[in-house]
Amino acid sequence: MKEYVSVREVGLRDGLQLVKSILDTDIKIQWCELQAACGFREMEVTSFVPPKVIPQFADAAEVLNSASKIPGLRAAVLVPNLKWGLRALDEGAQKITFVLSISEAHNQANVRRSTDQSISEFSGLVQERNQRGLGKSVSLSVAMATTFGCSLQGKVDETRVYDVANQLLASGADELNLADTVGYGNPTQVKRITAEVINMANEISVACHFHDTRGMGIANVVAALDSGIRRFDASLGGLGGCPFAKGASGNIATEDCVYLLENMGFETGIDLVAMLDVRRMLKSWLADESLEGKLLKAGPAKTF
Amino acid sequence: MKEYVSVREVGLRDGLQLVKSILDTDIKIQWCELQAACGFREMEVTSFVPPKVIPQFADAAEVLNSASKIPGLRAAVLVPNLKWGLRALDEGAQKITFVLSISEAHNQANVRRSTDQSISEFSGLVQERNQRGLGKSVSLSVAMATTFGCSLQGKVDETRVYDVANQLLASGADELNLADTVGYGNPTQVKRITAEVINMANEISVACHFHDTRGMGIANVVAALDSGIRRFDASLGGLGGCPFAKGASGNIATEDCVYLLENMGFETGIDLVAMLDVRRMLKSWLADESLEGKLLKAGPAKTF
Numbered sequence: 001m002k003e004y005v006s007v008r009e010v011g012l013r014d015g016l017q018l019v020k021s022i023l024d025t026d027i028k029i030q031w032c033e034l035q036a037a038c039g040f041r042e043m044e045v046t047s048f049v050p051p052k053v054i055p056q057f058a059d060a061a062e063v064l065n066s067a068s069k070i071p072g073l074r075a076a077v078l079v080p081n082l083k084w085g086l087r088a089l090d091e092g093a094q095k096i097t098f099v100l101s102i103s104e105a106h107n108q109a110n111v112r113r114s115t116d117q118s119i120s121e122f123s124g125l126v127q128e129r130n131q132r133g134l135g136k137s138v139s140l141s142v143a144m145a146t147t148f149g150c151s152l153q154g155k156v157d158e159t160r161v162y163d164v165a166n167q168l169l170a171s172g173a174d175e176l177n178l179a180d181t182v183g184y185g186n187p188t189q190v191k192r193i194t195a196e197v198i199n200m201a202n203e204i205s206v207a208c209h210f211h212d213t214r215g216m217g218i219a220n221v222v223a224a225l226d227s228g229i230r231r232f233d234a235s236l237g238g239l240g241g242c243p244f245a246k247g248a249s250g251n252i253a254t255e256d257c258v259y260l261l262e263n264m265g266f267e268t269g270i271d272l273v274a275m276l277d278v279r280r281m282l283k284s285w286l287a288d289e290s291l292e293g294k295l296l297k298a299g300p301a302k303t304f
Numbered sequence: 305m306k307e308y309v310s311v312r313e314v315g316l317r318d319g320l321q322l323v324k325s326i327l328d329t330d331i332k333i334q335w336c337e338l339q340a341a342c343g344f345r346e347m348e349v350t351s352f353v354p355p356k357v358i359p360q361f362a363d364a365a366e367v368l369n370s371a372s373k374i375p376g377l378r379a380a381v382l383v384p385n386l387k388w389g390l391r392a393l394d395e396g397a398q399k400i401t402f403v404l405s406i407s408e409a410h411n412q413a414n415v416r417r418s419t420d421q422s423i424s425e426f427s428g429l430v431q432e433r434n435q436r437g438l439g440k441s442v443s444l445s446v447a448m449a450t451t452f453g454c455s456l457q458g459k460v461d462e463t464r465v466y467d468v469a470n471q472l473l474a475s476g477a478d479e480l481n482l483a484d485t486v487g488y489g490n491p492t493q494v495k496r497i498t499a500e501v502i503n504m505a506n507e508i509s510v511a512c513h514f515h516d517t518r519g520m521g522i523a524n525v526v527a528a529l530d531s532g533i534r535r536f537d538a539s540l541g542g543l544g545g546c547p548f549a550k551g552a553s554g555n556i557a558t559e560d561c562v563y564l565l566e567n568m569g570f571e572t573g574i575d576l577v578a579m580l581d582v583r584r585m586l587k588s589w590l591a592d593e594s595l596e597g598k599l600l601k602a603g604p605a606k607t608f
Binding site for chain 1: 453454455458459486487488490491492493516517518519520522523525526527553557560563564567568569597598599601602604605606607
């Protein structure tokens with residue numbers, strides 16, 4: 001009996017937010033349908049953010065509503081603050097990822113408020129969900145950006161990571177998502193921090209979100225697996241990056257992550273061959289974008 | 305006090321063997337000099353093979369002789385059989401890597417003889433070195449290709465890996481180099497096999513040689529570190545591949561490997577910034593080749 005590891009596709013959110021070409025809404029929904037058909041149980045399908053800031057997500061409500069109807073798929077959205085979190089609640093999101101940064105400099109650049117203010121707004125979002133009687137039918141996760149370092153501020157104090165995690169757990173977070181936003185994490189550090197946060201979180205789910213900016217993304221997945229992490233974000237074709245990290249390549253490639261996990265003896269529930277077909281379609285949708293990921297070029301091993 | 309990990313540059317051998325353009329001899333020697341100046345203590349600088357088979361290495365003796373004169377650098381060469389091993393001895397090689405494959409199919413394709421015949425020829429090379437009174441001044445290593453799987457034969461029996469390792473150790477090998485020639489290895493398997501071979505090898509050095517064909521190369525380095533491996537091959541810009549593995553990308557990129565190790569708290573003795581300058585020169589020397597590696601694009605972290 002293989003152990004299940006969840007791979008959550010975030011290409012539609014973290015990937016598309018840095019892509020110049022605006023993808024048609026029907027293509028976005030087709031993308032969700034295709035990956036759900038491959039066995040993905042959760043996808044972050046859009047961001048609820050001001051359309052003036054990221055025009056790519058002007059169709060957020062429509063994408064969320066359509067994706068929420070796909071059988072077997074949990075459609076998650078990312079929000080930058082309480083105001084947009086409430087909008088996501090209004091639109092019936094099943095899961096909301098509230099993003100904040102451990103680094104003050106990054107939080108200010110990304111969401112224009114202090115990290116403490118973000119923590120307080122997340123707490124407000126939990127209360128609002130509960131007051132609406134939605135309870136656990138809406139899962140509230142927190143993306144803890146720059147947990148492993150920050151390209152603006154440099155070093156991020158680990159004690160601050162644990163302090164923020166504690167506050168978020170006390171606020172009622174359903175999940176903590178430790179994010180290496182700018183690809184600063186290394187396996188030694190990842191193993192140490194994930195082990196500590198898992199220990200703090202008890203029954204609360206802890207996920208990881210790695211970028212492959214400096215080639216350590218897949219190795220960081222293995223380090224996090226060693227600590228007991230069983231939920232990973234990834235982006236098809238390694239799409240994505242960070243607006244505050246120049247030259248940064250994107251998330252770990254979903255196809256390489258799934259291939260790693262299956263080879264290590266975990267069960268992802270994902271049809272790899274079908275996923276590689278979606279990866280080829282992604283290239284046709286975003287012909288001008290440079291995509292990453294090794295597996296498509298080489299193909300799965302003969303023994304796979 | 306940081307622990308030292310050796311990163312051995314193999315781009316001039318494993319990288320260049322698949323490159324269409326023949327690099328000028330003086331450029332090859334300049335490459336050796338530049339990387340030695342960055343702190344590399346060992347490089348595999350060429351192959352002693354029939355020039356008709358790989359014209360790139362027609363200048364093998366000249367490259368070896370020049371590279372051997374570079375202060376602080378051990379210049380190693382690869383040989384496919386006893387005949388060319390004797391040529392390397394004649395030319396004064398300080399280290400010879402004798403390549404054989406655990407997979408019979410790969411050994412036949414690569415060196416046109418059985419694996420048992422290759423083992424026997426390696427034993428002959430050790431005897432010849434000893435009869436010439438060269439002793440340990442010439443180090444004899446064996447590259448155990450396809451240790452983690454084979455793109456021709458598929459699965460490779462682990463008991464055969466251990467059986468071959470035992471025979472090579474009994475023959476007097478100074479080093480075993482476990483090679484994932486076609487990028488089939490995964491971290492779970494790498495950790496298991498490296499631990500077992502280190503246990504068998506006692507005081508004899510065990511190195512690893514990973515390709516990043518399916519995105520697991522750097523993760524495999526971390527798995528091997530966990531077992532106690534402290535010697536890795538890598539290729540600048542991820543140059544390389546395998547003639548029998550279609551679409552295969554090359555070795556792990558030296559720059560990404562060194563960056564990983566330094567970030568994990570190991571000492572490589574390598575000046576990363578100087579190495580990235582050599583990486584840029586490599587691109588100018590091989591303008592038509594597609595190079596890999598994440599670090600050059602993103603640059604080292606602010607905290608590095």
